[in-house]
Amino acid sequence: MSTSQKNTSQPKPAPGIVWFEIPAEDISRAQKFYSTLFGWKIAPFPGMTGPEAQEYLHVDTGGDDASPDGGVMKRMYPEQPITQYIGVPSVAEFAARVEKLGGTICKPKTAVPGMGFFAICKDTENNPFGLWERNDQAK
Numbered sequence: 001m002s003t004s005q006k007n008t009s010q011p012k013p014a015p016g017i018v019w020f021e022i023p024a025e026d027i028s029r030a031q032k033f034y035s036t037l038f039g040w041k042i043a044p045f046p047g048m049t050g051p052e053a054q055e056y057l058h059v060d061t062g063g064d065d066a067s068p069d070g071g072v073m074k075r076m077y078p079e080q081p082i083t084q085y086i087g088v089p090s091v092a093e094f095a096a097r098v099e100k101l102g103g104t105i106c107k108p109k110t111a112v113p114g115m116g117f118f119a120i121c122k123d124t125e126n127n128p129f130g131l132w133e134r135n136d137q138a139k
Contacts, residue, residue: 015086015087015088015094016086016087017068017084017085017086017087018068018085018086018087018132019068019069019070019071019084019085019130019132020059020068020070020071020082020083020084020085021070021071021072021073021082021083021085021130022034022059022070022071022072022073022082023073023074023075023076023080023081023082023083024072024073024074024075025075027054027055027057027072027073027074030072031057031072034059034072038061039062040059040060040061040062041059041060041062042057042058042059042060042072043057043058043060044057044058045057045058055073055074056071056072056073056074057071057072057073058070058071059071059072068085081127081128083120083128083129083130084129084130085118085129085130085131085132086129086130086131086132087132087133087134088131088132088133089133090133091109091117091118091119091131091132091133092109094119094131095108095109095119095121095131098121098123098131101124102124103121103122103123103124104121104122105119105120105121106120106121106122106128107119107120111138111139112138113138113139114136114138115134115135115136115138116132116133116134116135116136116138117132117133117135117138118130118131118132118133119131
């Protein structure tokens with residue numbers, strides 16, 4: 001194969017962690033802990049108002065753009081672990097793969113309006129994780 005015939009397309013990057021959620025009994029206590037420990041900036045999402053603005057806070061880890069940010073949220077059930085979200089091109093496609101490989105879907109594909117879609121899954125070892133598909137048209 002000559003140099004001009006070589007395939008110059010780059011391989012697609014593997015899905016990686018794009019977001020995390022830290023559940024907390026006391027959100028302000030968790031906010032103080034993580035901001036003091038790591039220097040993270042933790043505050044309500046811009047434009048979010050009302051009581052929900054204090055129930056889900058944005059975590060800016062301060063890393064470069066490739067470094068995932070996350071949220072601190074009110075714990076939804078006892079022993080709820082930190083959930084990491086993996087960026088994928090299609091939540092529907094990867095949710096089907098989860099089930100085919102023996103995992104389970106805990107929360108099916110759900111829209112975050114204007115941002116994208118997510119699903120919450122468990123792997124074969126009962127570990128929760130999220131799938132995230134960026135899509136500005138999500139409704």
